[in-house]
Each structure stands twice: as structure tokens, then as C-alpha cells.
Amino acid sequence: MKSTTFLFTLLLLVFASQLVAAQSPYLMVSGDKIEVNITRKATKAELLELKKELLDKHQIQVDFTALGFDKKGRLESIAMSVKAPNGNSGTCQTNRVRGKRGAFFMVDNTPGAKTRFSIGAGKKR
Secondary structure (H helix, E strand, O other): OHHHHHHHHHHHHHHHHHHHHHOOOOEEEEOOEEEEEEOOOOOHHHHHHHHHHHHHHHOOEEEEEEEEEOOOOOEEEEEEEEEOOOOOEEEEEEOOOEOOEEEEEEEEOOOOOOOOEEEEEEOOO
């Protein structure tokens, strides 16, 4: 019984770690809707991985034209451009990334979606 419980726990941990590693914490995908919310906690490595994931899996091109970090490695400023496969594109920038107020964008390819693309900086609406 103990070995079965141990094996089940081990498999669960391996599966859970794969889920976490599979997607950026700044990316939320729901059907045909993709949302990205970049916060102060984002590291340069995470942003570069997010950029790669968005291009490889969703054909969304993101270019970080400026990134600023404080002495502790926390994101302070960001400027980016986004080009979605549905033809929409935009840019945003902020010099005051605070907590959850950073940069965000949304691409929604859901049939009949009211808003197909949104991008901005500051408080996500």
C-alpha cells in the first residue's frame, strides 16, 4: 500500500511539474482567446521564453523594444510591440511597472468576439 501511494504521489508531482513548465505564468489561453499580463515579477529569461512560446504555439510576434530592471531584478519599465496572426498589431510602454500593473495584451479569435485585440500598460481592464 505504501509503495502504491508513493508511486501515485511521485507521478502526480511529475505531471504537475510538466504543467507548470509547459506555460508561462504570464500567459492564459482559453479556447481561441489568448491573454498576456506581464507583472513586476517577470524576469528577462521568462519574457524571452514567453516571446518564444507565443510565436511557436500561437503565431503571435512580440518584440520587447525596451526592458528595465531594478537592482533586485524586478521589472521596472517595458516597451513592446505585438503582431497577431489575425492581422491586428499594437504597441505599449510604461516606465512605472508596479505590482500587477505592467503591460498586457489580448488576442481573441473566437467567432463573434466583440474585441479581437487589445494592448496596454498600467491596470488591466
